Each structure stands twice: as structure tokens, then as C-alpha cells.
Amino acid sequence: MRFPSLGQALAAVPCNAPRKAPAFYRGSVPLAGRGSYDPGVIPPCVKSWALCDPRSLRGVRGILTDIDDTLTSDGVIPLGAVAALAALREAAVPVIAVTGRPMGWSRDIAAQTPLAAIVAENGAVAVFADALVERGVRIEYADDTATRGANAVRLHAVAARIVAEVLGATLARDSPGRVTDIAIDHGEFAHLDAARIAQVVALMQGEGMQATVSSIHVNGWFGTHSKLTGAAWVVRRLFGRNLDAERGEWLYVGDSTNDELMFAAFPLSVGVANLADFADRLQQWPAFITEHDRGRGFVEVAQAVLAARGA
Ligand SMILES: [Mg+2]
Numbered sequence: 616m617r618f619p620s621l622g623q624a625l626a627a628v629p630c631n632a633p634r635k636a637p638a639f640y641r642g643s644v645p646l647a648g649r650g651s652y653d654p655g656v657i658p659p660c661v662k663s664w665a666l667c668d669p670r671s672l673r674g675v676r677g678i679l680t681d682i683d684d685t686l687t688s689d690g691v692i693p694l695g696a697v698a699a700l701a702a703l704r705e706a707a708v709p710v711i712a713v714t715g716r717p718m719g720w721s722r723d724i725a726a727q728t729p730l731a732a733i734v735a736e737n738g739a740v741a742v743f744a745d746a747l748v749e750r751g752v753r754i755e756y757a758d759d760t761a762t763r764g765a766n767a768v769r770l771h772a773v774a775a776r777i778v779a780e781v782l783g784a785t786l787a788r789d790s791p792g793r794v795t796d797i798a799i800d801h802g803e804f805a806h807l808d809a810a811r812i813a814q815v816v817a818l819m820q821g822e823g824m825q826a827t828v829s830s831i832h833v834n835g836w837f838g839t840h841s842k843l844t845g846a847a848w849v850v851r852r853l854f855g856r857n858l859d860a861e862r863g864e865w866l867y868v869g870d871s872t873n874d875e876l877m878f879a880a881f882p883l884s885v886g887v888a889n890l891a892d893f894a895d896r897l898q899q900w901p902a903f904i905t906e907h908d909r910g911r912g913f914v915e916v917a918q919a920v921l922a923a924r925g926a
Contacts, residue, residue: 656894657904664885664903664915671883672923674864676856677709677731679846679877680913681869682716682724684830685887688909690803692728696910699917700729706926711849713842715827715834715873718742718754719792726751731853737827737834737873738845739795741852756795757840757848763795766837770797773822773835781814783807787832796836803831809896827873830892834873843876867901868916870909875899887912 686692703710709731714721721735725742733742738757745753756763774797777784785805787798799815801807807815812833819826819835826835847858850865858865866883867874870890875898878884884901889908905912 652888652891652908656891658900661886661900662903664905664919667883667903667919669919669923672866672920675708675866675883675920675923676861676864677711677850677854677866678703678916678920679711679713679865679867679881681829681871681874681877682712682714682733683870684889684909685868685870685874686712686910686913688911692724693910695914697728699914702921702926703917704729704731706921706924708920708924709853711846711853713738713846713867713877715796715798715829715832717789717792717796717798718794720789722750722752722754722792732849734842734845734849736793736795737825737836738840738842738848739836739838741845741849743853755852757845758795758838762838766795769822769837770795770835773797773819773824776822777815777818780818781807781811783811784815795838796834798832798834800831801828801833807833828871828896829873830871830889841876842873843880846877866916866920868913869901872896874901878902885916 680686686696700710711732711734712730713734715737716735718735718740721733721742725733725744735742740757741755743753744751774786777799778786783805784799784807787800788804790798801812812828815833816826816828824835824837825841826833850856850858862880863882865881866885867877867881868885868887869877870887871893878886878901879899882902885903885905886901887905887908890901890904905915907915
């Protein structure tokens with residue numbers, strides 16, 4: 616598959632065009648739009664991304680990024696962000712997506728988007744484009760088959776309990792593609808208020824699960840894996856590198872409370888502007904925040920990394 620350069624694609628993307636296409640990425644999302652966020656909610660220690668010293672970006676080995684509301688806007692990846700991914704690939708800067716989304720949802724995106732890999736289900740699953748395997752995508756798991764089988768029974772039981780006990784709680788619509796976790800929709804197609812989100816988290820934790828809250832779902836799983844362990848696994852798997860030993864040379868981009876672990880782990884951590892939506896719940900902010908929100912914010916990050924390398 617051939618992708619346009621960043622400049623070509625951005626020039627071709629109409630701003631404020633109607634949003635019609637149902638595909639998971641499209642060119643009609645207004646890339647020129649800015650979020651209307653109150654700068655007063657951003658702590659002074661979080662710098663504007665525009666102030667990042669280009670010298671600190673020259674040695675970046677790769678970018679790790681969340682997907683929902685970081686690469687995507689309204690559930691799709693705008694063409695400008697796809698072009699940014701293509702331009703980074705062209706410049707030999709691999710981008711690995713690290714998401715709470717399921718294996719089933721990630722498979723098509725891994726096959727058709729210029730990502731080096733997707734770490735799905737909060738670190739439990741790795742999805743790689745590979746032309747040599749069926750459907751062009753290779754799937755690998757952090758846990759062995761026996762562990763996944765035993766956990767599946769427990770996951771099913773906890774999911775049933777949440778739906779029965781938390782008023783209005785429903786499973787996320789992408790649940791059929793999930794293999795190692797459960798997800799409760801709080802903001803994608805359903806709405807749960809903060810008290811009910813907290814109730815879901817507490818119930819998951821009470822059952823011995825890990826739980827995180829993304830911009831759209833509450834995810835819960837058994838095991839010690841996380842976005843950070845999953846990223847380290849895939850960096851080792853793809854490049855033979857030790858991510859824990861070189862965190863200063865990788866950049867992380869995210870948008871919500873389920874990115875806090877990664878914000879804390881990477882000195883070059885960036886929030887897209889809509890991170891401000893979580894200002895009242897964030898305990899760990901990134902080092903930088905972009906001017907623009909969602910996919911346009913990611914493009915802002917890519918442009919700076921590419922410019923610092925002279926690409
Ligand atoms: Mg997100």
C-alpha cells in the first residue's frame with residue numbers, strides 16, 4: 616500500500632468538510648480545528664509542545680501512541696494522521712500504537728495503517744502486519760493459551776456481575792473482538808457518570824483485576840501486563856531493543872487517564888490538547904501538551920519529530 620507524504624496529504628484534506636465516511640479513517644475531519652480548552656486547567660509544569668527543544672527529538676528511536684482520541688477524532692483516524700504515520704515510517708521512525716482496544720478491532724487497522732505494530736488490550740496482545748500470514752496480520756499473546764482460557768471464565772463472570780449491579784452499565788460494542796479483557800462503555804455509545812465509572816472500577820479491583828479508564832471505556836483484566844509492559848515486549852520483539860533501558864529515546868502520546876502510566880515512564884511524554892478533559896482526574900500529567908486536539912495533535916507531534924530530523 617502506498618501512502619501520501621505528510622505535506623501532500625495535509626494539502627489534500629479539506630477543512631470543515633462534512634463527516635460522512637464510515638471507514639476507520641477518512642479525510643474529512645477538520646484538521647485545522649483547535650480544541651477550546653481552558654489553559655487554566657493545565658498545571659504549569661506541563662509545557663506547550665511548541666516549546667520542546669528540537670535537539671531532544673533528534674535521537675528519538677520511535678513513537679508509542681494511544682489510539683482513541685489521540686490518533687482518532689470521532690472514532691476514525693483522519694487522513695492527516697495517516698499521512699503523518701506514513702511520513703514517520705518513511706523517515707525510519709517506527710510508530711507503535713498502544714491501546715485498550717481489542718485484538719479483533721486492531722487487526723484491520725494493523726493491516727491497513729502504516730504502524731509498526733499495535734499493542735492491544737492494554738498490553739496483552741500484539742498485532743503486526745505480516746504479508747506472509749493469513750489475513751496479512753500476525754497475532755501474538757503475552758499469556759499462554761492455558762492462562763487465557765482460565766482467565767476467560769473469570770472475565771465472563773465479572774462482566775455479568777457489573778452489568779447486573781451497576782445501573783446502566785453495558786459491555787462495549789467491541790467486546791466480541793476481546794480475548795483477554797472486558798470493557799464497559801462509559802463514553803463511546805453509552806454514558807456513565809463519574810460515580811458509576813468509579814463503581815465499575817471498584818468492582819473490577821475487588822475481583823482482583825487491574826482496571827483503567829480510557830476516554831470511552833473502563834477496561835479490566837487479570838494479570839500484571841500493562842501498556843508499558845506490552846510496549847516493552849513489542850519493542851524487544853520487533854527491534855531487539857530494551858525499552859526500559861532507553862525510555863528517554865522513545866516518545867509517548869496519549870489523551871486520558873489510562874495513559875498516566877506511560878506519561879510517568881517517558882520523559883518525552885505528550886498529551887494531545889483534549890487531555891484537558893481529564894484535568895480533574897489526572898494525577899500524572901505528561902511533560903508536554905499540544906495546541907490541537909486528537910488526530911491533529913498527533914500530526915503536530917509528528918511534524919516536530921520530522922522537522923528535528925530534517926525530514
Ligand atoms: Mg485514548
